[in-house]
Amino acid sequence: MRDVLKQFNNLIIQTDFRELILPDEYVIRARIRLRNNSQLIAQEYIFADTGRTKYSYHWMTESDQLLIRWDDSHHYIFTPTSPHHKHVGSEGNVQPSEPMTLEKVLAFIARQLATSD
Numbered sequence: 001m002r003d004v005l006k007q008f009n010n011l012i013i014q015t016d017f018r019e020l021i022l023p024d025e026y027v028i029r030a031r032i033r034l035r036n037n038s039q040l041i042a043q044e045y046i047f048a049d050t051g052r053t054k055y056s057y058h059w060m061t062e063s064d065q066l067l068i069r070w071d072d073s074h075h076y077i078f079t080p081t082s083p084h085h086k087h088v089g090s091e092g093n094v095q096p097s098e099p100m101t102l103e104k105v106l107a108f109i110a111r112q113l114a115t116s117d
Helices: 002-007 102-116
Strands: 012-021 025-034 039-047 053-060 066-071 085-088 094-096
Touching: 002 012, 002 102, 025 102, 039 102, 053 102
Parallel strands: none
Antiparallel strands: 012 025, 025 039, 039 053, 053 066, 066 085, 085 094
16 A cells, blocks of 8 residues: 555545454554545555455545545445445445455646546
8 A cells, every 4th residue: 555655645645554363354544634635544454364455545535525435345336336335425325346455546636636626
């Protein structure tokens, strides 16, 4: 995750990065403040027994209003891309999403900010 963050240093103002090594999983969490003062909360989990990964990338405004959250929770099995989906503007607005990575999310945000500059 740190290497990906370095690739987007022109987009990022501040990062609070934490790693947690547990017996059955490895957890990476980052709170990322972006140049427009929005923030991204990134969480990635790697499960030791299977090597399976799980993610959540929560992009919100400076005042904590949801912009988009991408995740792979199995709660929305009705989406054609299940378990991958995104919440756009509100928790209830669930839409299909390709599998995401931190790099894809930051590239998306960079494009969004470039069009609003």
